[in-house]
Amino acid sequence: MGFRRRIADLWQPWQTDHALLAIPLGLIVAITVVDVLVPGDIHLGPLLIVAPAITPWFAGPWLTGLVGALAVVAQAIIAVLRDPNELFSTNHQVQIAALALLSLVIVIFSRQREHRMRQLEQVRSVSEATQRVVLPPLPHRLGPLRIASAYRAADDEALIGGDLYAATRTGNGARLLIGDVRGKGMTAISDASVIMGSFRDAAHRSATLAELAGVLEESICRHLVEHAPHSEADELYEQFVTVLMLDIPDEDPVARMINCGHPPPLLLHKHHVTALYPRHTEPPLGMCDLPRTGLTIDPLVFEGDDTLLLYTDGIIEARSSDGTFYPLAERVAQWTDSGPEALLDHIRTDLTAYVGGQLNDDAAAVAIQRSPRLAPGHQLRKMVHLTGSPDHAD
Structure with missing residues (x-):
């Protein structure tokens, strides 16, 4: 055969x-x-x-x-x-x-x-x-989660760039990461590989998202210093990575999120689309001279049949011929009934038509949908109001 x-x-x-x-x-x-x-x-x-x-x-x-x-x-x-x-x-x-x-x-x-x-x-x-090693495709299933990912480099001849994503199982849950390295080219790819390698190694050993974010911060700062020993301080300060991390338990509908300077994810819940802005804006990773006073962990309700859409700014900063930014949340509202793969297909096709075929920046997106099943008799113990003041978690 x-x-x-x-x-x-x-x-x-x-x-x-x-x-x-x-x-x-x-x-x-x-x-x-x-x-x-x-x-x-x-x-x-x-x-x-x-x-x-x-x-x-x-x-x-x-x-x-x-x-x-x-x-x-x-x-x-x-x-x-x-x-x-x-x-x-x-x-x-x-x-x-x-x-x-x-x-x-x-x-x-x-x-x-x-x-x-x-x-x-x-x-x-x-x-x-290199793409398969640096940016392997995400698994289609992680426990009760269905996952789809899409990546489009700004350079038509390139397959990867400075955007990144990763996902892994952690006992009774899953941890996911999406990020965007400032800049383009081989330097951005190198920085992205450091973040993803550190995430894959530490995601299983870090008890909380805050600990995991600290490990990633330490890794990227060490990498920047080692690979740019002769750079000026201002140049080092300009190299950073925006990161969004999620901790999603299998049986608990309350997930946790840390956002370090990244665009807020979109929650698709019963035909409604909500941008999940963090309570406190954290600086991106890699800004090593800025003292951190702690990382804010935001809980969010992620129930059965809900979909989380993670993305990089290459999507929302894409412009039409008249200079208008791509209205991602507005467009996604048309496809709330779509599965993860179909949702990303809709976005890819619509975005290409909106910008006329060529993006000026790398763009990545990850769609995560929870299967409509929780533990029998489980009751929602926490109600997190996205517009109010959610309880602390972790």
């Missing part, structure tokens, strides 16, 4: 390429026939160079060379059919030599292009492997 599949995979592009080969071959035949039929003072033979010139767009150097050779033969046929003696005339000799030389140049170009394409495929393969 695997052998047949490999043959089918090879056969499909071979069929496509050889179907397109009819275009340059058809041009050679058409130019040859027309050149022979038109009056003798009209010479269309030089147009034969078009055939090998377009072939590298869909074929390799061997087929390009074949088309070039056929074009040279066609030029000779034109000379013979017009007048056998013209084949050895200076005019036709120059035309044939020029066509052969240009075809050779095109074949060399095609070979170099194929070599570059192979290099690009290798780079893309490494990039995909």
Whole structure:
């Protein structure tokens, strides 16, 4: 079965390429026939160079060379059919030599292009492997949670950037993280990998979200100092990571959240969308010179069939052609009945249309839906009013 599949995979592009080969071959035949039929003072033979010139767009150097050779033969046929003696005339000799030389140049170009394409495929393969290591896809299930994630880098050729997310099981619950590193490029990817690596290691060992946030803060500060030892203090101060962390128990509908400078998540509850703003705005991680007086943990009600939407500012700061920001909460209100995967598909399609296809910043989103089941006889012990003053947790 695997052998047949490999043959089918090879056969499909071979069929496509050889179907397109009819275009340059058809041009050679058409130019040859027309050149022979038109009056003798009209010479269309030089147009034969078009055939090998377009072939590298869909074929390799061997087929390009074949088309070039056929074009040279066609030029000779034109000379013979017009007048056998013209084949050895200076005019036709120059035309044939020029066509052969240009075809050779095109074949060399095609070979170099194929070599570059192979290099690009290798780079893309490494990039995909890096993505799987640095930013692996989130599991579709974590206990009673259904999860979907989406990532879109601002650079079309890039697969990852400075946005990040991670999720893991912790005994009788799950912990999730979403963040956004300031800046772009390899530096942002390096900072993001430090945060996610620290999260995966410490999420199981930290008793509370506050302890976990402290570990992440220590890791990113140490990383910034070690990898920018010669930077000015102001430059270090400008490197930071906004982070949102959630602690979601399996059987308790009261989840806990720490928000360090990140956009507030959206809670989709019974056709209503609510932005979960923290009681106290915490500074982002990595601002190592700023003293922290403690981290505020916000409890929130997350019941069965509810959905939490986590996202980065690349989504809400995306602009339309008239400069208007993308109204995420307003758009999401249309899709409150959607599952996590469908919700992110709606957002991805709508956002692409809203900005005209190109984002100016990396964008990531995670949708989390709780299954409609809790422990039998469980009663909600805490009611958290999002607009009021929730009780402390942890």
